[in-house]
Amino acid sequence: MSGNTLGTLFCVTNFGESHGPAIGCVVDGCPPGLPLEAADIQAELDRRRPGTSRHVTQRQEADQVEILSGVFEGVTTGTPIGLLIRNTDARSKDYANLVDTFRPGHADYSYFKKYGVRDPRGGGRSSARLTAPTVAAGAIAKKWLAASHGVRIRGYMSQLGPIAIPFESWDEVGRNAFYAPNAGIVPQLEAFMDELRRDGDSIGARIEVVAENVPAGWGEPLYDRLDADIAHAMMGLNAVKGVSIGAGFESITQRGSEHGDEITPDGFVGNNAGGVLGGISSGQPVTVSLAIKPTSSIRIERRSVDRAGNPTSVQTLGRHDPCVGIRATPIAEALLALVLADHALRQRGQRGG
Template sequence: MSGNTFGSLFAVTNFGESHGPAIGCVIDGCPPGMALAESDIQPDLDRRRPGTSKFVTQRNEADTVEILSGVYEGRTTGTPICLLIRNTDQRSKDYGDIVQTFRPGHADYTYWRKYGIRDPRGGGRSSARLTAPTVAAGAVAKKWLYEKYGTIFRGCMTQVGELPIGFEDWAHVESNPFFAPLADVSAIEDYMNVLRKSGDSCGARLRVMAEKVPVGLGEPLYDRLDADIGKAMMGLNAVKGVEIGDGFASVAHKGSMHGDSLTAGGGFASNHDGGVLGGISTGQNLEVAIAIKPTSSILVPRESLNTSGQPVDVITKGRHDPCVGIRATPIAQALLALVVMEHALRHRAQCGDVPVPAGFE
C-alpha cells in the first residue's frame, strides 16, 4: 500500500492499524539540535485522544507516545525520528457483524475492491485512530516552527450539525470537549445529547489558522501553499470540503472589495485570501475552514450489500464518535503545521539568502 508518506523534506510515514498492537510514524528530515522529549508531544495527543467525554468514542486509549529513535541526550540528531503509540483497548469482537458486509459511507467497500482484502476491525487502516501519529508529528513541526519563527497554530469548531457556533475568545477552546470558542457550551451539549441517544451522527465545520507565518512559503505552480493545505486537509478522515480565506463566499464578492490592499511596512488592510497569494504566503494569518461529514458508523439500520452481493441491513455496534468533528481540531492543526513545516524547509533551502527589501521589515 503506497500513499502513507506526507511531505518530502519533512517526510512523515504513518504506520499501523486501528486494532493492531501499535500505531506510529517515522519523521525523516527534522533539523538537528532541537530539544525534544515525549512531554513536548503528549499534550497534543491528549487533546485528540478518545474517551475524554461522553460526546466522543468511549474507547479508552492513553495514547502515550514513545520516542524510539532520532533523539540523543534530549536533542534531535537529524536522523529519522520514530514515534510509537501502543493500542491497549481494542475490542475487535464489536466488528464481527461487518466482516462480510459494507457500512454505508465507510471505506469498507472501496478497500475491499481495491486490495481484495480488508481489516474490518475498527476500520483497520481507514480508521481515524491513525490520525494520532499525525498529531504527534505535527507537535514536532509546531515546536520547530515556534522556535524559529514564533508561529502559533489555533483551531476551533464553528458549527456542529445544524447548530452554528459563535466566536467569543480563543481562550475558551481548551476548556470544553468541543473545542468551541464559547464560555457556555450548554446548547452544544443539549444538541449532542439528543443526537447521541438517537443512535445517529452529524457533521461539523472547523476553523484552523496559523499566526506569524513567514512571507514566501509555497511555490507558484504545482506546489502552491494553498494547494498543499487543501490536499492535507482532504487527507483527514471524513473531510469533504476545504476553504482558504473567504472560500466559497468569495463568489459573491466584487473585485474592488475582495483584493487585500497593502499597507505601510508590508501589511494588509484585510485577509480575504487567507494569507496566500499566487500560492505563496503573504505573512498574514493562514485561515482555513474544513467541512466534516457525519460519522459513518451508526446504530440506525441502513441498506447495504454483503460480499456475496446480497442485500442486507447494517447496524454498526461498538464505540464511535457521534460527530468525528469534535476531536478533529487538533488533527487539522497538526496537518496545517506539517504543510507549513515542509514549505519552511523548502524556502530555507532555496531562498534563505534573499534579503528583505527596505521598508518591508
C-alpha cells in the same frame, strides 16, 4: 504510490491499524538540535485522545507515545524520528458483523474494491485512530516552527451540525470538550449531542485553523502551491469533505473590489486570501476551514450489500464518535503544522537562511 507519506523535506510516514498491536509514524527531515521529549508530544496527543468526554468514543486509550529514534540527550539528531503508540483497548468483537458487509458512507466498500481484502476491525487502516500518529508528528512540527520562526497554530470548532458557534475568545477553546470559542453555547452543544447519541445517529462539523506569524514567501507558484498542499493534507484527515482557504466559497459572491485585500503602508486591510497569494504566503495569518462529514458508524439500520453483492442491512454497534469533528481540531492543527514546516525547509533550501 502507497500514499502513506506526507511532505517533501519534512516527511511523515504513518503506519498501523486501528486494532493492531500499535500505530505510529516516522518523521524524517526534522532539523537537528531541537529540544524534544515525549512530554512535548504527549501534550498534543492528550488533546486528541478518545474517552475524554461523553460526547466522543468511549474507547479508553492512553495514547502514550514512545520515541524510538532520532533524539539523543534531549535534542533531535537530524535522523529519522520513530514514534510508537500502542493500542491497548481494542474490542474487535464489535466488528464481527462487518466481515462480509459494508457500512454506507464508510471506506469499507472502497478498500475492499482496491485491495481485495480488508481489516474490518475498527475500520483498520481507514480508522480515525490513525490520526494519533499525525498529531504526534505535528507536535514536533509545531515546536520547530515556534522555535525557529515564531509561528503559532491554533484551531476551533465554528459549527456543530446546524448550530453555528460565534467566535468569542481563544481562551474558551481549551475549556470545553468541543474546542468551541464560546462558553455560552456549550450547554446547547451538549444537549444536541446527548439527543444525537440517544437517536443512534451522527452529525458533521466545521473546524477553523489559523497559523499566525507565517513569514511571507513560503510556497511555490504552480503545482506545489502552499494552499494546494494545505488542502491536500487536510483532505487526508478522515471524514473531511471540504477545505477552503480564506474567504473560500464566499468568494463566489464577492466582487473584486471587495475580495481583493487592499495594501497600505501599514499592511493588508483584509484577509480574504487566507494568507496565501498565488500559492505563496503573504505574511498574513493562514486561515483554513474544514467541513467534516457525519460518522458512518451509527446504530440506525441501513441498506447495504455483502461481498457477493446481495442485499443486506447494516447496524453498527460498539464505541464510535457521533461527531468526529469534536476531536478534529488538534488533528487539523497538526496537519497545517506539517505542511508549513515542509515549506519552511523548502524555502530555506531555495533562498538560504
